Amino acid sequence: MRRFNAQTQHLQMVDADVWFYPGSFTLAACSAIFAALQHEITWRQDSATIFGRRHLLPRLTAWYGDPGKSYRYSGIQMEPLPWTPTLRHIKAAIEPIAQVEFNSVLLNLYRHGQDSMGWHSDDEPELGSNPVIGSVSFGGCRRFLFRHKADRAIPKVELKLTNGSFLLMQGPTQHCWQHHIPKTKQPVEPRINLTFRVIH
């Protein structure tokens, strides 16, 4: 895959370095990958403790990667399951664009419009400084929003994460911005997102 093509967007955002590559996988590849991931991945629904109360996360998740690359977020400790052929295929497709070797991936399955992800940054200590996050989306198209952490006067930035798109976040992005997937009342197909990471 080429690093730049006519559809490549470098987002106009201060304190960030975000690239968007729509159509990184053909429609036929997207359908095959979606079906494979639905069956191949061991999906689970975790719960997080917020103000002392446990809540089921509004999505299904899974954590895969090299042995020992465990990950902790919202009080949840995840040990990696071994790479599957489909995950290796996606990883090999995006690494030449990202120009890093990822060693782990967090998967999220949004079953319907009421599944979502709250505002957060991918800035856990094990990701190091200026983490490179490679985010691949399959299935239903969802809105993805960025907001600046320190200066809320800076307008939010919105993207539509389309089927087969690749979003690359790097440089100061995670330190200076948060992102989220809002719920929607519109009918929307299930969606699988994979965020590839480098755990140190």
Ligand SMILES: O=C(O)CCC(=O)C(=O)O
């Ligand atoms: O579903 C998405 O596009 C966002 C996922 C995300 O932000 C994450 O896994 O950290």
Ligand SMILES: [Mn+2]
């Ligand atoms: Mn994230």
